[in-house]
Amino acid sequence: MKRKERRVRGGSIATAAPIDPVTAGALAEALNAAFANHQAGAFAEAERLYRHILSFRPDHPDLHSRLGAVLMAQGKAVEATAEFELAIVLQPDLFEAHANLAQVYLAGGRVEMALEEAIRSLELKDTPPGRIFVARCLRLVRFTADDGRVRQLAMRALTESWARPRDLTGVCISIIKLNAAVRDGIAKANATWPARLGSTELLGSSSLSAALANDELLCRLLEHDPLTDIGLERLLTNIRGAMLTLARSEAKCDDRLLDFYCSLARQCFINEYVYAITDSEAKQARQLRHSFEKALTSGDTFPVLWPVVVAAYFPLHTLSNAEILLQRPWPQSVNAVMVQQIKEPAQERSIASAIAALTQIEPQPSIAVDGEANKIAYPRWVAVPSQQPLVANISIPPKAIDILIAGCASGLSAVELARQANNARVLAIDFNLASLSYGKRMAQNFGLTNLEFAQADLMKGNALGKQFDFIHCSGLLDHLVTPWEGWRILLGLLRPGGTMQVGVHSDIARRRIAAARALIDKQGYQMQPSDIRKCREDLIATDDPLAASLTQWADFFTISECRDLLFDVHEQQLTLHDIKSFLTANDIEFGGFIVDASTGNRFAARFADPAAITDLDSWASFAAETPDAFPATYQFWVRKRAETPG
16 A cells, blocks of 8 residues: 655645734634634534634644544535645644544545555554554455555554454455465365365475465464455365374474464364365364374373364364363463363353353243254354444443343453443343353453343343343344344333344345355255355355355354354344334334444435434335445444433
8 A cells, every 4th residue: 555645735835924922812812712612512613713723824734633623523524634634744743633534534435545544643643542443444455465564554453452353354364365375375275176185285385384384464363263265264174184184194393384283273163163074084083083082091192283183173172081181281372272172161161050040041042043052152252352332323321331232142242342331230141151151251351340141031031120221232133033022122121211232134134144045945954063064165156146145244154153144044034114113113212323434424425314314214215225235234223212200
């Protein structure tokens, strides 16, 4: 990304003439008044005063930057842009001007220019809000060249938790694939698929081995979140098979390759062993597992690569005598695998016994899921953003409040919110005890004392015996057997004046899922992992564009999320018109959709009336005309009306 030459709009910069003391005093008073009005939100008056002062001091960079800020606050993007650009010409190291200009560019859909300015502002002053904004930009870009600067930036964003790892996966993959050896390896894997490349062709290639072993960004990404790229997945699937061949031959590998293999084993655990596996490979993996378990039981020695390769095919905690492995010294990268696959699952099993059940738990839950799914913690996550707000467009009051996360799964949203709103008492409920245990373990890692995890059936939510100021419910309602009744129960738990953030599948998402389910029904696939792997291969190869588009979703890249996405045959359809009818019938205010700046700008261009922002009919028309605006979910918020006195 090259820095563009900056030009000042409107011609040359005027030079200020000397100012007499009387005028200087008046300007000082005007400046104080401008600051006060700016701070108070009286932007029009602040604009007038800033312009007045600038008529005397046109070469003052900070005043141009402040004028740009009040123009931006009034939605005058073009004028604001000109002021920020002029401020930067006058003072290139003016941090605030770069930061604000980045926001204007992003709001206008000029993502690359926004990122350029955001990076420059971060270079001038490294602040938490600056990091968060850079991460917002990074999730929207894909790089076609790597000068080392962008790789370093992506690495910091990922390892320092500037955003959720999943928000950064796409940009990190775009950088990783710029390596010629990796790109060539992907091309070979794709060309021969579903046949596998030979281990000599893969690991015998010094360029590919070096590219994989020395790519720190790739290794850290493997350890943080599922990789969401089919070509890279196929290459890694081939590499895993080559690791198995290497382990069975008991050949040695150097330390850097061992570290990479450990990262790949951790990735396989995170994605729940979603990678395709041939019958021959599965047999060899079982044989290696048997040999390894036998060596553990007898106390025999074994190559250090054995537990790493077994961990790439089976969770280590499922092995006989797995706890013995925690008592041995290991290289740091191997020890990380042991912690992930033996120590942490043991902690979760211990935690499970202490998690309270707040409602009666029936053998058949109200949410339509396979029984085995409730024995697995998902989605597995390893990091949370340090300061990124969970609740978009909704300000959480400073007073102590009660928050409910309904359908918290493995607790990512609950932990994020509890960390950011330490004044809040957060209750996270789910039916899945394994997921709750995972979330509680992660919460304990952060020392959170304001977050409680509990098992509960939402349809018996009235038994909770309390009300909440804010309820977050995403990905649950349209999976309930009776979603409208479930929503009414949640509204009953919401205090008057309280807010609820809701997420449900969009219409276009449901059409894509329906296309995939037609394929599933035709093939007779069941919910077990082996069938999910076969189903994924069919979807990758299908010529149905709707079904094939699901391969671009992050949910496609883990076993449990793929099961949840594609195999829940009871998913209910909640259209925007149905949602409007429900809200009207229950006297609930629609507060608006949570969308990115580009979608918001497109909606505003289509519906000029500001009132349209809370009109569901307008949004339904917009969604029908612009299906790419909601490719997966509708995320919106509603408010329960406050009780009127008397």
